Amino acid sequence: MTKLLVRTVPDPVLREKALPVLAVDAATITLMKDMLETMYADDGIGLAANQVGVLTRVIVIDVSDSRDGNEALMMANPEITWASDETFTYREGCLSVRPCSSESSADLYANVTRPKAIRVRYLDEKGAVRELEAQELFSQCIQHEIDHLDGILFVDHLSALKRGMIMKKIEKLRRAMGDGKPL
Ligand code: NI
Numbered sequence: 001m002t003k004l005l006v007r008t009v010p011d012p013v014l015r016e017k018a019l020p021v022l023a024v025d026a027a028t029i030t031l032m033k034d035m036l037e038t039m040y041a042d043d044g045i046g047l048a049a050n051q052v053g054v055l056t057r058v059i060v061i062d063v064s065d066s067r068d069g070n071e072a073l074m075m076a077n078p079e080i081t082w083a084s085d086e087t088f089t090y091r092e093g094c095l096s097v098r099p100c101s102s103e104s105s106a107d108l109y110a111n112v113t114r115p116k117a118i119r120v121r122y123l124d125e126k127g128a129v130r131e132l133e134a135q136e137l138f139s140q141c142i143q144h145e146i147d148h149l150d151g152i153l154f155v156d157h158l159s160a161l162k163r164g165m166i167m168k169k170i171e172k173l174r175r176a177m178g179d180g181k182p183l
Contacts, residue, residue, distance in 0.1 A: 002037065004037075006096060006100075007053055014096055017151050018054075018055045018148075021076040024076050024124075031056065035049065046145045050149060050151070057076060057149050059146065074124065075122035076122060076124075078146050079120065081131070086115070086116040087115060088115070089112065099173040107169045112140070117136075119131060120134065
């Protein structure tokens with residue numbers, strides 16, 4: 001497996017809409033595994049293909065405490081088939097909404113409200129159609145990752161004021177890091 005470079009704002013690939021996977025082939029499985037390795041390396045709980053510069057509808061998620069890969073989910077073409085009216089609020093952050101994926105700050109997180117429960121249909125790493133129901137953090141994470149596939153970032157769910165504060169903070173952190181650090 002290979003750790004991939006995580007793109008950060010304002011990389012335009014984060015604003016593109018990813019295209020459906022036509023078949024879960026060897027290349028898709030390699031992408032899924034590399035994305036998982038990248039997500040674990042940067043201590044994320046989810047990652048979408050746009051974030052590694054690939055415009056394919058693939059996401060990976062692991063919201064478990066153990067983070068040993070046993071509960072990792074790799075999804076192609078994830079689609080929400082039902083969402084609850086009841087909502088849930090969680091303090092979200094994103095590996096792409098940072099000065100670089102490994103550099104974070106408490107100021108780069110913000111509360112986002114989304115449906116509390118969802119059902120999602122997807123293709124697993126064997127190409128089989130699966131459906132699962134997710135609640136709370138798990139649901140929140142899947143919705144955040146599917147947003148990425150549509151070019152949407154969690155900051156788009158915030159007020160312009162709050163979004164502006166996060167973007168300014170990223171610029172400030174980048175200046176503090178200097179030019180020598182890879183973005
Ligand atoms: Ni994200």
